[in-house]
Amino acid sequence: MLTVQDVHLWRGDRHVLRGVSFDAQPGKCVLLTGKNGAGKTTLIRAIAGLLDPEEGQVFWRGAPARNQRDEFHSELAYLGHEPPLKGDLTARENLQYSIGIRRPVSALEIDAALVRTGAKAFSDRATRMLSAGQKRRVALAGVLLANAVLWLLDEPTTNLDADGQQLVRDLISEQLARDGIVVAAVHHSLALPAEQLMPLELAQP
């Protein structure tokens, strides 16, 4: 359903992605591994459409993602290195706006998601007062609330304690059970059933 076809990308002089291809079906988790600088973030951003591949294309449901950008994006949740939160707003307000622009969302739904990611206790504090791990839990609640088929997660376990890492694993396997697709860049392997995993090692450019 998500097909990446022979994607090449340069960053300045560096040929970062050299013909990356894969085809992910519902219920699969593409696990991107590779050293720092191997292009994990670049690939995730290229799939999201934030970067334009010089060659190759990303297909979604059989058609080029670029030609159906808005439809593709409404089925996609992206979590980058930094949790996209406004420091002066509370966690709850942050989600209210960031999810609200995608779809109508009720306070109850937000509550439920915050409970699920263990962020309920600090959801009424301005997010700039939160620790990095707490912010990540809020951001994960956002991913959950997006109701997206495709999750693009760049190092989702960064700054999380053991408990939080278990949470990420659980969230991913629930998403796979819903027939979702996950593309995740990780340092450590995720303890998921092997038949759900599609490991993809990016070579050093």
Added chain:
Amino acid sequence: MKATSLVAAGLVAVRDLRLAFRKPSQVIQPLMFFMIVATLFPLTLTPEMSRLRDAAPGVLWIGALLSSLLALEFLFRDDAVDGTLEQFALSGQSLTWMLFAKTCTHWLLTGLPLALSAPIAAAALGVPMEAMVGVVASLMLGSFAMSLVGAIGAGLTLGARRGGVLLSLLTLPLAVPILIFGARATQLAISGGDMAPPMYLLGAIAVLGVTLAPLAAAAAVRIGLE
């Protein structure tokens, strides 16, 4: 169910207003800057009211232009730094509408207060009271057009180092027509002439800006996010 583009744009506007109320310094500082610049002119020109009155349109417009440039630097920068802009671009909603909402809110928070407080500076420059309505009206329309043009520049300089000076370098030449028509309208308001012609021209620029600037700004922001 998906939210409509207008709902999304409205939420972006409400969010920006709420943020501004939590952190009012970004609203107040450009205003104070404008007042200080307007004060500096009499110190460099002359304390004579009659001669200051002649210079008043220039003083008010240069001050408004510089102060709006100062504020424009933050139009997209904060949202770009914390990743909010990326989420906007990936929300499946029209980025054009969302940026238009941001630009309008920005004008509401900077351009409008500036235009409304301009009579204080204008009075200090010897502008008669009867002219104040015209002064405020011309600055309101002009600062709105300026925000639209500036949104393009703010989007384009997202990817650049030292965005501040560059933003001025890009935006000022594009703002020349706004400055010419706006200052002329203010001048006519002060001298008691018919300010309709320059106001129409200023309005035409604002309309053109509303139609084209958000599109260009959205294209610029997508490039800046790469």
Added chain:
Amino acid sequence: MAWTWFHRLASPPHVYAFARRWTPWFGGVSAVAMCVALYGGLVLAPEDYQQKDAFRMVYVHAPTAWLSLMVYTTMAVAAAVGLIWRMKVAHAAAASCAPIGAWFTVAALGTGMLWGKPMWGAYWVWDPRLTAELVLLFLYFGYMGLRAGIEDPVKADKASAVLAVVGVINVPIIKFSVEWWNSLHQTPTVMQMGKPKMDFDMLWPLLLMFVAFALYFVTVMLIRLRAELLRRERNASWIREVLT
């Protein structure tokens, strides 16, 4: 295959080869035309009865002023093509236009000022044409500043392309506003340069000079374009073939 030429245009090696092949021809014709036009303008053309010999400045001023606008338009069109069809060569062409256009603008301003001294008694007056030309120079500065300010070349290409397109929409508005502004202040009307009612002896060198300067622009543009392509494609295999 109507689209073949378009694909050729998009391929750096083809454009490079084309530029290398044609640069001497454009340059040669331009040089000859410029010499003939200069002789015609400075020697053969009669003296203007009002402006005397000072009018001869028009043979440099008018073509450079005209080209400064034409180069900006060319740059914007190339930039738009680069944006719409994701054509790297078009971006390279737009980038190589900017400094040439800026120099034409400087030349037009400089000759305008030199001409202004005997005509107006001052090097600078706020004449609408000169003022618009000055704003155009600032537009070029903005474009080049944005390019220099963005490190990633791909990003710089796209961002500056958006600016060029916005700028070219703005140029007529700026021109109109400056003329409108000037008409209010009733500066003494002076003789404009390059009026259509010119003697044929005066006119043909001017027209030939236009052609010469346009070809000069094409020549320099192609040289710069080659340099741009070499720099951008330095890792591509065709460069090795071309240079050995």
